[in-house]
Amino acid sequence: MNRTPDRTTRSRPGAEPAELAALRGWLRAKKTAALAAAKAAGAPANYQYLADRAYEVSRKSVCLLGEKDDYVVSACTLRQALDGRLPTRRTARAFALGAGADEATADRLWAAADLAVNPPPRRPAPHVPGAFTTPAGLVRAMDRVRVTAPRTSLRALAEKAGPALSRSTLHRILAGRQIPTAGQLAAFAAACDAGEAATAALLAGHRRILDGPDPPFPHPCAEAEWAAERRHRDEAARPWLAEPERDWYDQQLHDEQEEDYQRRIDEAEALLDELAADSHPAPAGPSPADSGLHAELAAIEAPARPAYDTWIGCPPAPDPPGPDQP
Template identity: 65%
Template sequence: MTRAAARRAGQEPKEPAELAVLRGWLRGRKSAAVAMASAEGRRATYPYLAERASAAGTRYVVSACTLRQALDGRLPTLRTTVAFARATGGDEATARRLWAAADRAVHPPRARPAPYVPGRFTTRAGLARAMNRVRDTAPDTTLRAIARLAGPGLCASALSRLLAGKQFPTAVQLTAFAAACQAGDEATAALLAGHRHILNGPPPPPSYPCGVVELAEERRQRDEAARPWLAAEPEPDWYDQQRRDEEEAAFQHRARDAEALLDELDDTGQHTGPGPAAADSHSGLEGLLSGRFRAAPGP
């Protein structure tokens, strides 16, 4: 629904009294400009007022359309209000005061959230995220307002690059940014601590012996905590232990028999010498050896 339709239907929201006072003052100044225009033999039209405002300097240059829109019910800009006062011979201080009151009524200050205190961060991206969170809790979150409060060392364009993570701030810029956002001492200290950590990097490992022992002990504790399923091998019960002892005794018995047969084989080879007889004796001993092993009891 348009403004005119809302006015006809009686649904137009009530405007603030401060805005009505400002518009009434502007209309009164336009009426006062009629006498000035008559003295010059002209009519007090909007082009005439725009010409008078532009003659006062470049900071007052406005168009006739802009001056006309200053009386249409919306809040004009401060520059238009001051130019209107200048063109009609009004007091500029009064124009600024009335406009400030109307601006506070039309744009009431937002409820500021609780100040944000950054946690621990170790990267440049983390610093940019922390700065954006701090900015969200500032009284005025616009880049222009923060840059104006931060001072000449931090312009709006530089602030935009810092918040986007495209530029790394200096400690002075970071301090000015926190002050402009009214972040508080705790948030400022957290930002600067993270800034120093990023610049200096992680601390070097300790080189003294006690430090090495402490690191080894910490690693051992971490390994034990991460692998609780590792445990010592359980001791065998009585039956398993007896069975192992029997297997070990049988193995030792077979080993002694094998050594005795090998000694007997060597002695027989030395007595018979090379030839068919020795080969027959060797074959017989091998058969005996294999037979004994087959006859040996198993475990």
């Protein structure tokens, strides 16, 4: 047997913001009071009565205040304002006018409910540009800073920047057809809420673009002049590179080392002089001691002398022929 589903069973709505509930409760209370007053006066107590009254009050406001618009809403629109969804600001104002309530209060409650239902997106951290040196790099840096701004439209940025930067000028700058001035660039960064670091990076890159590229590498002659100048500076700085002054103990050790080193040099020179004198005897004739010393040295040196030393310059005499040779 088919069963008819229970129409009264509905899924529970999720938790709604308290601000939206406060707006709906305020509108419902004003609607109840207005319809009760209409019923007491013999008028139809329904939403169409609220819609007609909102239109009549808005028409009078047009005549008195010079407003360009009036509140033309339907009864269905006013009924949907209490179904749990956030109505539009215009509907909330029309509801307040039809119920004879304060329009400013309705506008304040609606703004709080709208902020709770539609919270602003979380803003990313401001972008800090790098070291750009070209106009195209400046445009790319400004585009990245603009992406992280709370409001990215050209109209919103121009309004926040003030008279220093118009919408058309900002369009030409971001299109790469115009290089901004430092004041315009600072106004753009302030409109984007870029922060001190991003503003300083943009202005530094702007100065690099205006200063132009670095000078070319110097010619060889200029390079030689630069090397000579560098050498003169190094020579002038050498006195600062001298050894520091020693205290009395370090100076004493240094002097002792110098004396020992000089003594060794003197002994080595004395020994070299003795050897030179022994190698070149006096022409008067060697003494018996010197003759004996030279004989011993010759006896020691002879076995170690190579065989070819005996005939270099004077070949050895041939052996006498044997008895069997002709």
